[in-house]
Amino acid sequence: MANQSSLPLYERVNLRNRKHLAVELLLLFFLFSLLTYHLLSLKQYGIPALLAFLCESFFTFIWILVLNIKWNQIKYVEYPDRLLKRKTELPAVDMFVTTADAGIEPPILTMNTVLSLLAVDYPVGKLTCYLSDESASPLTYYALVETSKFAKIWLPFCKKYDISTRAPFRYFAITSSKPSQENSPEFQQEQKMVKDNYEMLCQKIEDASKTHAPCNDFPEMDKNNHPAIVKIITEEEGVPCLVYISREKRPKKPSHFKAGAMNALTRVSGLITNAPFLLNVDCDMYVNNPQVVLHAMCLFLGVGNERDCAYVQFPQEFYDGIKDDPLGNQYVVLVKFVGHGLAGIQGPMYTGTNCFLRRKVIYGISPDQKITTGELSDPDLQRKFGESSPLKESVAHILLPSISSKGGSSSFVEAAHRVAGCDYEHGTCWGTEDVLTGLGIHRKGWKSMYCTTDPVSFQGCAPTTGPDTMIQAKRWATGFLEILFSSMSPISATIHGKLQFRQCLAYLWIMSWSLRSIPELVYSLLPAYCIISGSHFLPKVYEPAILIPVAVFLIFNIHTLSEYLKIGLSARAWWNNQRITRINCTSSWLFAIFTIFLKFIGLSQSAFDVTAKNPSINDDKDMKNKDCSKFTFSESLIFLPGTTILLVNLTALTIGMVRLLVTTPHSNEAGIGELLCSLWAVLYFWIFLKGLFGKGKYGIPSSTIVKSGVLALLFTQFCIWSTNA
Numbered sequence: 001m002a003n004q005s006s007l008p009l010y011e012r013v014n015l016r017n018r019k020h021l022a023v024e025l026l027l028l029f030f031l032f033s034l035l036t037y038h039l040l041s042l043k044q045y046g047i048p049a050l051l052a053f054l055c056e057s058f059f060t061f062i063w064i065l066v067l068n069i070k071w072n073q074i075k076y077v078e079y080p081d082r083l084l085k086r087k088t089e090l091p092a093v094d095m096f097v098t099t100a101d102a103g104i105e106p107p108i109l110t111m112n113t114v115l116s117l118l119a120v121d122y123p124v125g126k127l128t129c130y131l132s133d134e135s136a137s138p139l140t141y142y143a144l145v146e147t148s149k150f151a152k153i154w155l156p157f158c159k160k161y162d163i164s165t166r167a168p169f170r171y172f173a174i175t176s177s178k179p180s181q182e183n184s185p186e187f188q189q190e191q192k193m194v195k196d197n198y199e200m201l202c203q204k205i206e207d208a209s210k211t212h213a214p215c216n217d218f219p220e221m222d223k224n225n226h227p228a229i230v231k232i233i234t235e236e237e238g239v240p241c242l243v244y245i246s247r248e249k250r251p252k253k254p255s256h257f258k259a260g261a262m263n264a265l266t267r268v269s270g271l272i273t274n275a276p277f278l279l280n281v282d283c284d285m286y287v288n289n290p291q292v293v294l295h296a297m298c299l300f301l302g303v304g305n306e307r308d309c310a311y312v313q314f315p316q317e318f319y320d321g322i323k324d325d326p327l328g329n330q331y332v333v334l335v336k337f338v339g340h341g342l343a344g345i346q347g348p349m350y351t352g353t354n355c356f357l358r359r360k361v362i363y364g365i366s367p368d369q370k371i372t373t374g375e376l377s378d379p380d381l382q383r384k385f386g387e388s389s390p391l392k393e394s395v396a397h398i399l400l401p402s403i404s405s406k407g408g409s410s411s412f413v414e415a416a417h418r419v420a421g422c423d424y425e426h427g428t429c430w431g432t433e434d435v436l437t438g439l440g441i442h443r444k445g446w447k448s449m450y451c452t453t454d455p456v457s458f459q460g461c462a463p464t465t466g467p468d469t470m471i472q473a474k475r476w477a478t479g480f481l482e483i484l485f486s487s488m489s490p491i492s493a494t495i496h497g498k499l500q501f502r503q504c505l506a507y508l509w510i511m512s513w514s515l516r517s518i519p520e521l522v523y524s525l526l527p528a529y530c531i532i533s534g535s536h537f538l539p540k541v542y543e544p545a546i547l548i549p550v551a552v553f554l555i556f557n558i559h560t561l562s563e564y565l566k567i568g569l570s571a572r573a574w575w576n577n578q579r580i581t582r583i584n585c586t587s588s589w590l591f592a593i594f595t596i597f598l599k600f601i602g603l604s605q606s607a608f609d610v611t612a613k614n615p616s617i618n619d620d621k622d623m624k625n626k627d628c629s630k631f632t633f634s635e636s637l638i639f640l641p642g643t644t645i646l647l648v649n650l651t652a653l654t655i656g657m658v659r660l661l662v663t664t665p666h667s668n669e670a671g672i673g674e675l676l677c678s679l680w681a682v683l684y685f686w687i688f689l690k691g692l693f694g695k696g697k698y699g700i701p702s703s704t705i706v707k708s709g710v711l712a713l714l715f716t717q718f719c720i721w722s723t724n725a
């Protein structure tokens, strides 16, 4: 038998599927055929053919980018048992949780995330949990203090009975829905005691939310104007250390939103514990698999060369998702193929949550950079990391582990307040967050790794309303577009840095999301334009060339549908996702372009609209499904393009049908293709059609309908005018 300590900590498994690839290449072939057809028909059909050609060129380009991502998908299988059998000491991990607003993000949800982190299977002494609270809320602080007390009951219970779900609200929701008889009376008694204590915790937080300043040592403050607060909450036996941080906020000083919070967390933790590994989760992303840290460590410690693993990204998955994903925000298929696909290139993107990172990577080190003591000269470090001497010392310890001072201890709390100040970053290299951070890391030549576990590692809550979903999609697309046009773009990272070419293409795919909105918008109006103006862009039904668009349509839809069915999702989920993608594309992503444009001309500033989080604690699942599966609308202008597209296509269909009925068959033999396209567009925007007649939040506000009506009318006029011109 092989020596346990020489067995690999993980294995790499190929997921390549030749059949899928063949179909995807076939689709590419038909896309090129379609482009050729449009080129050849330019003379005959004019502008519509040209527009179709341009849009389809863009779609073909996107399809090539998708193929590149899907080309060689891989996954890793980790062996935590082997890691535990090794004699080596496990490294320390600093775990970060960010919360922005106790109103939008209920503290009990954040506390569940904290509890699930504290309770992971890892040596307690090696873990520290830092909570960053943007709003300096006494309620959040109070909740954290109470949570640390409850942790002394929760942790031993989880570990004694090897509980698999360690976020109490989920654990009790699951156990109450299927009570098990097999358990010993002792267990049941203990479970009841823990449950009572958890309910008490919830009650205390609930009560405290009604009083001002529930904590004596934490006065109420203006959330946009307050000094830095750093409080170490517990250093009790058996529970990892907990640290509360609210970085300094001053009006008119940029906060850099979550990126700023991450920077403050990194600096403060550098002073207090200075662990070589960091874990970063959103406040609603609880740990669903207690072995996550071990899984991540299998990859970090198992790679032959550090450069192959700058960070370990886990997928974002959601709990209690509404059946068949009617809002299209669970991204199950997308997350799978992008994650495994990128894992086969330079590694997954950093999504800003569920990610373990090497601290030194965050400090901007390149993989093969050999740091010497000389390089760590004071001015150099100061320029990069700011003025705090203790912080510079702690950084030096990370970059040059041979340095004797350990760096990091609770006596640094004083200095910690300083590095959590809002001016601290001024003139230094303190960085960014999310995809941009990951891109910067890949640019330096690092690789990253993707980790999927069973049961899933992290679970969060997805937005539950139409407007929230669209605003979230808009924020993401805005961020991506901003990167695309910045000096940090993937193209420049390939030319000037070490971003691999195929990885660059993968980044381009995601960063060009919002650019897709323009061809999608044009394409959704083109059939209507043709119908109303009596022109064409598709072959006529009796021409053999009609088989090309038919093939593209059938292959694309059957193939994507089969992908959904294969991983156990329903056809309904596929259809819901298809139409939400079209809606997002022509609405949220279009607005992302406007937002960047306004920012570019100095008319607007960046903002971060925090997603509302509705924990479904003790919720009736069926009620929730019923309630949330209907799309909701708001006054937001974001619903204008969708409503307009719908009205335009309805008008075109009406005109087209009337013409079909009243004219002789031969004078208008064509147009069937265009009519079907227009019909398909209406099906894609079906929830808007329902919204026209819906009441309250289920209806499109009449002001939006009026505006869209005017736009649709203008468009129809334009079509008629261009026929006569």
Ligand SMILES: O=c1ccn([C@@H]2O[C@H](COP(=O)(O)OP(=O)(O)O[C@H]3O[C@H](CO)[C@@H](O)[C@H](O)[C@H]3O)[C@@H](O)[C@H]2O)c(=O)[nH]1
Binding pocket: 098, 099, 100, 101, 105, 134, 256, 257, 258, 261, 281, 282, 283, 284, 316, 351, 352, 353, 433, 434, 472, 475, 476, 479, 608, 609, 610, 611, 612
């Ligand atoms: O000024 C801010 C704004 C947000 N947050 C936190 O950032 C996290 C993500 O915010 P959320 O509103 O939940 O956004 P999502 O769209 O759900 O988050 C996704 O998208 C974000 C970027 O748009 C990423 O940062 C996240 O990691 C990713 O999960 C939450 O913990 C917030 O508390 C802050 O700390 N400060």
Ligand SMILES: [Mn+2]
Binding pocket: 282, 284, 460, 461, 611
């Ligand atoms: Mn979120």
